Amino acid sequence: xxxxxxxxxxxxxxxxxxxxxxxxxxxxxxxxxxxxxxxxxxxxxxxxxxxxxxxxxxxxxxxxxxxxxxxxxxxxxxxxxxxxxxxxxxxxxxxxxxxxxxxxxxxxxxxxxxxxxxxxxxxxxxxxxxxxxxxxxxxxxxxxxxxxxxxxxxxxxxxxxxxxxxxxxxxxxxxxxxxxxxxxxxxxxxxxxxxxxxxxxxxxxxxxxxxxxxxxxxxxxxxxxxxxxxxxxxxxxxxxxxxxxxxxxxxxxxxxxxxxxxxxxxxxxxxxxxxxxxxxxxxxxxxxxxxxxxxxxxxxxxxxxxxxxxxxxxxxxxxxxxxxxxxxxxxxxxxxx
Numbered sequence: 001x002x003x004x005x006x007x008x009x010x011x012x013x014x015x016x017x018x019x020x021x022x023x024x025x026x027x028x029x030x031x032x033x034x035x036x037x038x039x040x041x042x043x044x045x046x047x048x049x050x051x052x053x054x055x056x057x058x059x060x061x062x063x064x065x066x067x068x069x070x071x072x073x074x075x076x077x078x079x080x081x082x083x084x085x086x087x088x089x090x091x092x093x094x095x096x097x098x099x100x101x102x103x104x105x106x107x108x109x110x111x112x113x114x115x116x117x118x119x120x121x122x123x124x125x126x127x128x129x130x131x132x133x134x135x136x137x138x139x140x141x142x143x144x145x146x147x148x149x150x151x152x153x154x155x156x157x158x159x160x161x162x163x164x165x166x167x168x169x170x171x172x173x174x175x176x177x178x179x180x181x182x183x184x185x186x187x188x189x190x191x192x193x194x195x196x197x198x199x200x201x202x203x204x205x206x207x208x209x210x211x212x213x214x215x216x217x218x219x220x221x222x223x224x225x226x227x228x229x230x231x232x233x234x235x236x237x238x239x240x241x242x243x244x245x246x247x248x249x250x251x252x253x254x255x256x257x258x259x260x261x262x263x264x265x266x267x268x269x270x271x272x273x274x275x276x277x278x279x280x281x282x283x284x285x286x287x288x289x290x291x292x293x294x295x296x297x298x299x300x301x302x303x304x305x306x307x308x309x310x311x312x313x314x315x316x317x318x319x320x321x322x323x324x325x326x327x328x329x330x331x332x333x334x335x336x337x
Contacts, residue, residue: 173298198210
């Protein structure tokens with residue numbers, strides 16, 4: 001997919017095209033409807049102007065445009081450089097495609113996750129942990145469906161976490177922010193529900209679910225790629241300037257290295273290595289990206305939503321900071337250290 005920028009009447013118009021057709025048109029980063037007149041001709045009402053598009057020669061990298069019935073002008077369509085995410089999640093997705101039945105794979109991974117965590121801790125803890133992971137990944141899937149992206153659901157990966165998969169590519173940074181935040185947001189609902197059930201029943205297992213969900217989701221909000229917080233940071237910072245995005249993401253990696261060294265988290269160090277590859281690939285293809293950036297308002301809203309979700313999880317953990325139960329007070333002690 002390739003993005004073409006056209007200044008029309010003082011407006012910033014973006015045209016997303018594939019090898020065969022026009023996919024979407026944006027006016028000032030807002031999607032506008034496309035009317036199809038024939039197999040190769042389309043019109044877009046921009047309010048004060050009407051944009052006509054002809055894709056007859058699109059396969060030869062040429063697109064014809066006409067503004068307000070003016071003569072057709074052919075413009076060159078640059079070759080799209082397909083973004084390589086360089087992410088181990090993509091490798092996992094390719095592996096999953098080798099299986100004929102995705103449902104069988106999901107069930108097998110779910111069972112393996114429960115068994116693995118039960119072997120390390122207890123079956124009660126394993127069920128709580130897997131339930132928190134399922135709600136988190138479901139939040140990502142719901143956000144993907146909200147934006148009209150085709151999904152393959154999610155998979156649980158033993159001792160790693162979960163993976164929500166989409167068949168379609170995101171086209172805007174805003175989509176990346178919301179999809180990334182919906183996992184921790186759904187996790188916050190789980191935490192709040194656990195607190196409510198704890199006070200309604202007095203059963204400490206519900207308090208354990210609340211604290212465990214808050215801790216897991218707050219970890220996922222760390223500004224480190226490929227964690228959810230890292231994607232939010234990347235979308236905001238790369239929407240400002242490319243070099244600002246690079247420096248901000250590198251700072252997030254530095255924070256992650258410090259955390260992994262302080263707590264001996266070797267798996268986090270592996271994530272950081274994968275995230276550094278993703279940052280470098282994003283930097284190299286920054287001029288060919290099809291992702292529409294966030295405007296200033298979008299950057300502020302994204303940062304506010306990120307802070308709101310993070311504060312919510314911290315509040316849940318802080319609520320049990322003075323608990324006599326060592327497990328319930330442990331997360332705050334970790335944050336305090």
